[in-house]
Amino acid sequence: MLQKEKGMVRSVDVARHLDVSKPSVCHAVSTLKAGGFLTMDENSFLFLTDVGREVAEQTYEKHCFFTRQLVAAGVDPQTAEREACRMEHTISQRSFELLKGAVEPE
Template structure:
């Protein structure tokens, strides 16, 4: 199943919230992403059907191995681009928003090359 940017955002949000809180429910994701609970419910159903997450009997969300991999890759790109933009002088809020867009459109090849180039400069 091919994920859209919004699906990647939901998985990334669940990963971040799990690291912060341990347990994640739909309402936590709604608050984090500033979207409605029905939007989260629709996304959760789609992601669950796609094998990216599960929900247990107390409605806690858990990433599957595949979901965690997508979430971690998306989050890595997000952090990388946020940091580079801030280093370049971009306001942190703008850097966060722009990184969120960039992370979804950059190819894996381009991202690998940019990471390698950044490591050489360090």
Template sequence: MKKLHASGEDYLEAVLVLQKERGMVRSVDVARYMGVSKPSVCHAVATLKEGGFLSMDEDFFLRLTNVGREVAEQTYEKHCFFTRLLVDAGVEPKTAERDACRMEHVISESSFRHLKQNMDKKK
């Protein structure tokens, strides 16, 4: 499996969130959701298709592959965890959201699991 850049993980996460919201997702939906240009999404989609993370059907709907879904769900789980953690600590929600987006990409899977287990024990 190819290593993804943070932006690739963000695109997969966006597709996942949009699929949960509306079922079918096109590039234009991703562009609107992420606040990026359509050409940026087209470039990312081509790269993600090449890497085996995403496919596009004949109606131009984007679909996560099994690997793509796994990456998207892991990224989204970290995003939600860090957003919640920061908001609970008193960080303003917009700032928490932005910071969580950075944190989700730099933490190792091992560190995240340990941190999450530790936090779950305290509940």
């Protein structure tokens, strides 16, 4: 999402966008690089790998879904955003697909 906004992204951009410390982002970047989800070029710009992009898109889809459902249920938007962030990372892809299909049938 941030990469779509800014084009080229560095760790400091991520830290600023998420309002977290740069050391926290550096730790996360190291973990994502080790997992094959992210690469960094010689100018410290971050790039998602194909696998990283796929996981990011799935996570963002979950986030949007949970935010929409929470707001529709009467949760204020700020709380919905915060809680959707937690939910998007804990639910399995399979459970998410089943829930989404039950709530938003095609």
